[in-house]
Amino acid sequence: xxxxxxxxxxxxxxxxxxHLNILLVLIPLGLMPSYLKDAALFRGDTGLGEREIGLVKVxxxxxxxxxxxxxxxxxxxxxxxLKSINAALCLACEDQVKATYLRLGKxxxxxxxxHIFFGSPxxxxxxxSIPEKTQxxxxxxxxxxxxxxxxxxxxxxxxxxxxxxxxxxxxxGTAK
Amino acid sequence: xxxxxxSKLWFLVHSWLALPVWFFLLIICVTGTLATVSQEIVWLxxxxxxxxxxxxxxxxxxxxxxxxxxKQQVPDIFVQSLHRxxxxxxxxxxxxxxxxxxxLTVYVNPxxxxxxxxxxxxxxxxxxxxxxxxxLMPFTNGYSWGWYLVSFxxxxxxxxxxxxxxxxxxxxxxxxxxRLRFNRGARVFWGDFHRLxxxxxxWFIAVISITGIWFLIQAVLGDNQVTISxxxxxxxxxxxxxxxxxxxxxxxxxxxxxxxxxxxxxPNLNPSFISLPGNAYSPILIYGRGWYPLMGQSALINPxxxxxxxxxxxxxxxxxxxxxxxxxxxxxGDFGGLWVKLIWFFxxxxxxxxxxxxxxxxxKRTVQTSLALTQKHAKKAHITPILSAVKGASHx
Numbered sequence: 298x299x300x301x302x303x304x305x306x307x308x309x310x311x312x313x314x315x316h317l318n319i320l321l322v323l324i325p326l327g328l329m330p331s332y333l334k335d336a337a338l339f340r341g342d343t344g345l346g347e348r349e350i351g352l353v354k355v356x357x358x359x360x361x362x363x364x365x366x367x368x369x370x371x372x373x374x375x376x377x378x379l380k381s382i383n384a385a386l387c388l389a390c391e392d393q394v395k396a397t398y399l400r401l402g403k404x405x406x407x408x409x410x411x412h413i414f415f416g417s418p419x420x421x422x423x424x425x426s427i428p429e430k431t432q433x434x435x436x437x438x439x440x441x442x443x444x445x446x447x448x449x450x451x452x453x454x455x456x457x458x459x460x461x462x463x464x465x466x467x468x469x470g471t472a473k
Numbered sequence: 474x475x476x477x478x479x480s481k482l483w484f485l486v487h488s489w490l491a492l493p494v495w496f497f498l499l500i501i502c503v504t505g506t507l508a509t510v511s512q513e514i515v516w517l518x519x520x521x522x523x524x525x526x527x528x529x530x531x532x533x534x535x536x537x538x539x540x541x542x543x544k545q546q547v548p549d550i551f552v553q554s555l556h557r558x559x560x561x562x563x564x565x566x567x568x569x570x571x572x573x574x575x576x577l578t579v580y581v582n583p584x585x586x587x588x589x590x591x592x593x594x595x596x597x598x599x600x601x602x603x604x605x606x607x608x609l610m611p612f613t614n615g616y617s618w619g620w621y622l623v624s625f626x627x628x629x630x631x632x633x634x635x636x637x638x639x640x641x642x643x644x645x646x647x648x649x650x651x652r653l654r655f656n657r658g659a660r661v662f663w664g665d666f667h668r669l670x671x672x673x674x675x676w677f678i679a680v681i682s683i684t685g686i687w688f689l690i691q692a693v694l695g696d697n698q699v700t701i702s703x704x705x706x707x708x709x710x711x712x713x714x715x716x717x718x719x720x721x722x723x724x725x726x727x728x729x730x731x732x733x734x735x736x737x738x739x740p741n742l743n744p745s746f747i748s749l750p751g752n753a754y755s756p757i758l759i760y761g762r763g764w765y766p767l768m769g770q771s772a773l774i775n776p777x778x779x780x781x782x783x784x785x786x787x788x789x790x791x792x793x794x795x796x797x798x799x800x801x802x803x804x805x806g807d808f809g810g811l812w813v814k815l816i817w818f819f820x821x822x823x824x825x826x827x828x829x830x831x832x833x834x835x836x837k838r839t840v841q842t843s844l845a846l847t848q849k850h851a852k853k854a855h856i857t858p859i860l861s862a863v864k865g866a867s868h869x
Contacts, residue, residue: 419570
C-alpha cells in the first residue's frame with residue numbers, strides 16, 4: 298500500500314493536514330490591515346488616491362490628479378494594462394465643465410479625447426490604458442470640455458503622472 | 474463491488490469530504506449566515522439606519538423631494554445614487570460625495586429627508602460579505618483567489634449532500650420519525666442531530682451549493698472573457714442630445730419625472746435604486762423589481778430631454794440569464810424581505826452546526842475506522858468496526 302517514496306509524504310500529510318485550517322484562517326487575518334486601508338482609500342478618507350500628482354491648469358480651469366494606487370499598471374485581461382487615475386475639479390469650475398478626458402498621447406480631436414472621467418466633481422475616476430511599448434517620455438493629455446462647447450487641453454509627462462509606471466516600462470526594456 | 478463494500482466506500486467519501494479543511498468550511502458557513510442578516514444586525518445596533526416615522530400618517534417622500542432635502546442640508550453635496558432597501562424599516566441609502574473628496578453612504582430618513590448618519594469606514598455588512606465571499610483577498614487581475622477558494626468549497630458541499638443521502642438509507646423515514654436522543658451520550662446526540670438537520674436542510678444545502686458552484690463557474694467564465702450577457706454595450710447620451718448652454722450646466726429633468734417616463738415603458742417597475750448620471754454623457758438609471766422577485770428591471774433615461782434610452786425588462790433576458798441572474802439572490806436569501814432572510818439565517822445556522830457535528834462525529838468514529846483501513850496488518854480486525862459504523866449511519 299505504501300512504498301518507500303510516498304511514505305514520508307504520507308506521514309507529513311497525516312501529521313500536518315489539520316494545520317491547513319490554521320493557514321487558511323490566517324489569510325484574512327493577515328489581509329485585515331490592507332482591507333481596512335482600501336476601505337479608507339475608496340471612501341476618500343485618505344485623500345484622492347494613494348499618491349497625489351498635483352494641481353494642473355487646463356485653460357481657465359484646474360484639476361487635481363492622483364494615482365489611485367501608487368503602483369505599476371494593473372493588468373485587466375484583454376484590455377491590457379490599465380492605470381487608474383482619480384481627479385477633483387476646481388470648486389469654482391465644477392458647474393462649467395461638462396466632461397474631462399485623459400489619454401496617453403495627444404488626441405487628434407474631441408472624439409479621441411480618451412477615457413472620460415466618471416463620478417462626482419469632487420472625486421471622479423478613470424483608467425487609461427498603458428500599452429507595453431509606451432515610451433518613458435510619453436505625455437498624458439487632459440482634455441476638458443465646457444458646457445458652452447469650449448475645449449481646453451493640457452499635458453504632463455508620464456513620469457510625473459506615475460513614476461512607478463515609467464520605472465516598470467523601463468525595467469521591461471520596452472521603453473526607449 | 475459488494476453492497477457492504479460500496480456503502481463503506483460512500484461512507485468514507487462522505488466522512489472525508491470536508492476534511493481536512495473543516496474549520497475553514499465552518500467559518501465560511503458562519504460568515505455566510507451572518508452576512509444574510511448583516512443589515513438587520515446593523516439596524517439593531519445603529520439607530521441611524523432606522524426609518525423612524527415621525528407620525529403614523531407621514532407619507533414617504535418622493536425621490537425628487539429627498540434630493541431637495543439633501544441639498545438643503547448640505548448645499549455642496551453631490552448625490553450619486555439613492556437606494557431604498559427592500560424592508561421599509563430601513564433608512565434610504567444615499568451615495569454622496571463631499572467637496573473634501575469623501576465619497577460615502579449617508580442614511581436618510583425616508584419621511585423627513587433628514588441625514589441621520591454616515592456609513593463608517595468599517596462597514597459590518599460589507600466586511601462580512603467580503604470575508605465570506607472572497608476571504609478578503611483583493612481583486613487584482615480578474616476574480617480574487619479568495620473567490621475561487623470559497624466557491625470551490627461548494628463542490629465538496631454538494632458531494633456531501635449526495636453521499637450523505639446515499640449512506641443514510643431510507644432517509645425519508647427520518648421525516649416521519651424524527652429522532653434526537655439526548656440521553657445516549659455525545660456521539661449519539663451529534664449523529665442524530667447531523668442526520669435530522671441534514672434531511673430538513675436538503676433543499677437549503679442544494680440551493681447554497683449549486684449557487685456556490687455557479688459563483689465558481691462565473692469566475693472561470695469571467696477570467697476567460699466568456700460572457701453570456703445579452704445586455705450589450707453601455708449606453709451613452711449622444712453628443713447632439715446634450716443642449717449647449719452659455720457656460721453653466723444644462724438643466725436636467727427631476728428624478729420623479731424620470732420615474733414617470735420609466736414607468737411608461739415598464740409599467741410594473743417598482744423603483745428601488747436610482748443612479749444619477751456619472752458624467753454629462755451618462756443616463757439616469759432607474760432600477761427596481763417587477764413581478765419576479767429574483768431579478769430586476771431597469772430603464773436608462775436621458776436626463777436632458779426625458780427620452781428612454783434603453784430598457785431592460787425580464788423578457789429581454791435569455792433563458793440562461795433567468796437562471797444565472799437568479800443565483801445570487803437565491804444564495805443570499807435577499808429577495809423576499811425579512812422573513813426569507815430569517816429562514817436563510819436559520820438554515821445557515823443549521824448548516825454551520827452540521828459542519829461542526831460532522832467533525833465531532835468524525836473525531837469520535839471515523840478516525841478509528843480510517844486508521845484501521847490504512848493498517849495493512851490489521852486487515853481482519855477492521856472490517857467489524859467499519860461495518861458497524863456503516864450500520865450506525867444507516868440505522869441510527
